[in-house]
Amino acid sequence: MKLSDFDFPLSDDRIAVRPAKPRTSAKLLLAKGDTITDRHVFDLPDILRAGDRLILNDTKVIPARLSGLRWRDTAQGRMSAKIEVTLLDPQPDGIWAALIKPLKKVKDGEEIVFSDALTATMISRADGQGLLQFNVTGDDFDAALNAVGAMPLPPYIAAKRPADDADKTDYQTAWAENAGAVAAPTASLHFDDSLLKTLADMGVEFTKVTLHVGAGTFLPVKVDNIADHKMHAERGEVSATAAAEVNATKAAGGRIIPVGTTALRLIESAAKDGQLHAWSGATDIFITPGFKFQLTDGLMTNFHLPKSTLMMLVSALMGVDQIKAIYAHALTHDYRFFSYGDASVLLPND
Template sequence: MKLSDFDFDLPEGLIATRPAVPRTAARLLVAEGDRITDAVVSHITDFLRPGDRLVLNDTRVIPARLSGLRHRASAQGETQARIDVTLLEPRADGTWAALIKPLKKVKPGEEVVFSADLRATLQGARDGQGHLLFNLTGDDFDAALNAAGAMPLPPYIAAKRPADAQDLEDYQTVFARNKGAVAAPTASLHFDEALLRAISDHGVDFTHVTLHVGAGTFLPVKVDDLTTHKMHAEWGQVSAGAAAEIAATKAAGGRVIPVGTTALRLIETAARDGQIAPWEGDTDIFIYPGFRFQVTDALMTNFHLPKSTLMLLVSALMGQATVRRIYDHAIAEEYRFFSYGDASLLIPE
């Protein structure tokens, strides 16, 4: 099994740069085994059963993209240079790991000013990442970051347009509550409060878990031999209550349906011993064809990049040949792809 087996040609015009309005107007491709139905997200209850359980990732995306000025004193006076920063995660020593462009232009001890309220000093660098110590912490830091930062849009959107104020709403789920992600669990962007109520009224339950999606989700697979690929790690938590809810649904014969690959990867991490259990930590689970799913019965997800780990994941769930047919259909019917695109509901036989 080689990475090249999961490649396909995608017309550039199918890459969505803005979401559907309203959110629930996005199209929904439903694949029940080999049977494909074209639908709309607002009608998802047509394909859900009372007793099913949707698993939602309640992580909250931070406005992690910052642009600032580096100040450096010299014999000729103070010089300034534009520095672009994408925050990745807080570190135990109080600094933030960050992607800094250009990193080589910033020296340890130098300060980068992002706004009148927010600035940071480079403490050091390792493995291509800078470690920034900000002048603020806690709620003060959050307020200054919200004012100065922009949403960290995926590279395939950022290459087409800059993030703007609309993305602060569009690139956040309506149930986001635990801040820490630098990428959204994009399948969940299709829900609004009215649809969540309609799903609940249909007899479908919800469970919330948290996985802080990292920038590594956009990293390409660089090896053709998939067994040698190393996944990035992301922090997640399945609470005791969440594990009990999922276990109860399985015992009652209901289907457990994660919304998004992040929720799926997390609950399968928490069920590696064969049954779901409370879990917290960093997961680097890599799901590709041959993987044995322990709790996942179906998946709601967007359409993914060619040759990506997410293409491997959906192929593991549905079968490689079936996913090829699904994607051929999606392209022929001009579904919108990637983070702001349309959705699929994948139900294996």
């Protein structure tokens, strides 16, 4: 298929720069087979049923955006220059892969100072990224990063406004636990504790898995033939307990509904012969039309970028023509798009 098959017109004013308040007041497009209706997230208890199992990604977004100073002795004296860093992927021993601006201005071996408690030394560079060795690790690193870091808002929001203190809550799920993501699993941002309790009380069950969402989720597809696209890899884990819960629900005839494309990609990566298996590693699974889903019966997700891999994923689940109808409906009914936007529940077989 061609990249143009997943394009649609979207005006800039449809991009949400702040989430709905409260979270559950966001609009919710319900697509059951060919039928589309307009609801709200707080209507989920009327949409889901006892025995359904929601798959929740419990990754926690770190305040990965840092602003620091690089100091250098020159003929004119000791000079500083501002350096912007976005952490991408942790390596062993306190080393992080990072985007660094301007990368070419930082020499290997140079130190970048972010605060009295947090500094990093440039080790090496490759593929437009740098490797940084931080001065602290573990809890000390987490504390220093939380003190000075900003939430790594998606580029289409960051272009409109800087991150602020509200984003430290807004851009984090109610069940965030395992730190390591540099982007949120955004469909999950629509839940609060009250909605979770209501769903649990009516017999909806929950399974947590972990996929650390990387900055690669925002990378554009640059090839016309989508079969030529190389998917970015992200680190994840499915526990033996999670696998057993999902398999029990499938055996009992319940529906498996991931909350977000990250949770869906992870369970389909760890599936074999219609069963979920304990799994840990990096996945670069690329789901496009024609993909055979082993576990997924439905999906809760936000509205995605034109010509993105996530448009291809939802098209694989619902069919290209139905996704075009869903997005046309969303555009004409004032839905808000992308990370802080409204949501959809996609049920292809209902």
